[in-house]
Amino acid sequence: MRYQLLESDVSFEVTEKILEDLKENIIGKKVKRSDDLERIVKDSLKKSITEIITKNNAINVLEEIKKSPKPYIIIFFGINGVGKTTTIAKFAYMLKKNGLSCIISASDTFRAAAQEQLEVHSRNLEIPLIKGRYGGDPASVAFDAIRAAKSRGIDVVLIDTAGRMHTDTDLVNELKRVVNIAKPNLKILVLDSLGGNDALEQAKYFENNVGFDLVILTKVDADVKGGVILSLAYELNKPVGYLGIGQAYDDLIPFNAEWFIQRLFS
Template sequence: MAFEGLSEKLQGVFKKLKGKGVLTEADINEAMREVKLALLEADVNFKVVKEFVADVKEKSLGQDVLESLTPAQQVIKIVNDELVALMGGTNSRLTYSPKGFTVLLMVGLQGTGKTTTCGKLAAYLKKNGKKPMMAACDIYRPAAIDQLEIVGRSVDVPVFTMRDCRQADVIAEAAMKEAEYKGHDVLIVDTAGRLHIDEELMEELVRIKQRIKPHEILLVVDAMTGQDAVNAAQSFNDTLGIDGIVMTKLDGDSRGGAALSVKSVTGKPIKFIGMGEKLDALEPFHPERMASRILGMGDMMTLIEKAQENFDEQKAAELEKKMKKNEFTLEDFLEQFGQIRNMGGLGKILDMLPGMGGKVSDTELDQGEKEFKSMEAIIQSMTRQERKDPSVLNASRRRRIAAGAGVTVNKVNNLIKRYEEAKKMMKQFTGGPKHKRKRMFRGF
């Protein structure tokens, strides 16, 4: 999970501070030394770490902090505020053209996930009411055009191509005219990457920039490359002038040094983060929410937004009616697993709950996901009658279901027990006050 190592170490530092009723300058110095080591181990840029620790230390040694009733909490608040500032302060949104047609130029090194990110961004824009088109301007990498077309079909967004043309800037200009003519309001231009920054790459990107005059140039970087991503961002910004950063694979980077360094080094904000391989796994970057996750305080706003995205009002109303009539079936129980999966899986949900970030090991998460799959297999091995009326599940039926799902009879029994417990719990919600029911069925 993102920032797992850093989060664990910082929470350890603050736990020590909370154990002391009064903080001395020596306590603050020791805590800042540990914070500094934690940030360096997380591959945060050395200059960034030095400035960050100095700022936190100066503010933490203020009399209003040391003499307060809860000095440890004051220090944690200072660290939180400084982390937010380090990552950009506030969410930085895309800039759209006031004329109604916006061009986004996507750049980056090879292997950062740029082409897939174009598709993710197109899906995000569609979900937010835009009508995007993508342009295939990578004329070097074998099958690059085919890959973008496959991605385009997956998100149902058209892709402009000129397979016989060997001038990327010409293709980009033609795509811009085509997109505007066909009534699209955003054009996402996918460009060629290189294994390293070179003059030829930059000259081509400069030509494209001059010809199509994009409203935003977004640099795609791989979070897992750490400070190499920060160095790439600085080079692209110096030569091309970027407007924002899309950081991919942040969910697979347990250190997070690039995300904490890039804004301070380049002056350019992270606008989006990639949190998975699926084409809907692109999120706007919120510094305050990420800081909260790092410090183990969760990210309830993102969790609520994800729940709302996956919320079906009609299905929720139907489920509430079933609960009132005591008709909650194993099919409904199975559907709840699908809801969790649509929200990003068990691991991502736990990561957003206060106090849970980094608390659950990868082994425990894997075990939890296996349990989900096992329960799905058991329910899918039942007949329609058995799913609707579990009371018919006698010993012989349970043995048959266990064999069909490839599990033990004990697993089948455990599932039925969990289902009955969930049914009782949900019945309590539907029987309670109206505001409780609303909260239950509307995603927190």
């Protein structure tokens, strides 16, 4: 059992906690048949996992947006290639489907192709985009997007940012600056589920340096169990709000604890 949990990228601490719960639940229980034992074990696992995940329920972003003053500002960040830009396009699509207007701030002025990548999405989705100059100031792009949203009465501003590793002190400081200027209502950390427990390390790093409210876990369509979701909840008190399950615009789904438990033990 321990091995199965660790194999699913559940961190050591969380695995220990789940097994402790299990021990407590089994001791003193009369087991008549082996069926009973299996059921007790399954129930105990489900209970402790559900407890961990639902301890910090993700906020309902759509509801939050609807009841907040316009524009509601969301910034997306994370390390290189995790799927930030793609996730923003999916997020914009979801907003549109829910009757909310948005504008995208292409604040990744660091990677040459980032602006063009968003331009394609913006055209496909018919969503306005504020572009930046290559090498330009990402905070000023965000500032322009927010100003445009205010003057056009747009509901939501989605800010894309350049991927950064913790070794990029300059880029991390730059991210802090964008956050200070844009004053986002919501800070979303994008994590790649293929990164396994490294994703937890990234989360700790971003939490200590910038802070974040919600995780979007991408590439869950790959054959991963996503045990990092448990670690995020248990060790950082951070909820996963959405999962990326493919490359199409509608491949973003709200996180669901039951779905997760089924997957973990399938």
